[in-house]
Amino acid sequence: MPKMIGVAVAWMRKEDWPRWLAIDPNFQPDYDHWLKRMNAAVQRLEAEGKLCEKVEIDPDEFLDWCRLNGCKVEPNSRATYAAQILAKRHDARH
Structure with missing residues (x-):
């Protein structure tokens, strides 16, 4: 069973x-x-x-990811994208 790495929270920067x-x-x-x-x-x-971890999301990178994965621009997609980023960070550390 995979180890829980926390809840990824899609986080947006004010400048974006x-x-x-x-x-x-x-x-x-x-x-x-x-x-x-x-x-x-x-x-x-x-x-x-x-355990919550804020994951800053770049809007244009997110759009590219949506296009590649056939996803709509919506909260569920942002949450999935943030979770994938967090999982990759966790994998890179271990």
Whole structure:
């Protein structure tokens, strides 16, 4: 059984926010509101005993990944992409 490496949390940089808004019409329009919600979600997960790791996502690299994998630009795809990045980082360390 694979060892749990933690929960990957798709994390967006403030400077990338305009790009995210351009590629995903359903994206939360206010970065500060999104940031508060995401920090609260991470705190809830950690309070449940889960190890969370924020994974910064570049919007254009994510778009390329979506095209290659036939995925829609949506939250589930971002979560899957972040999880794959975290798994690769973990593999590279071990």
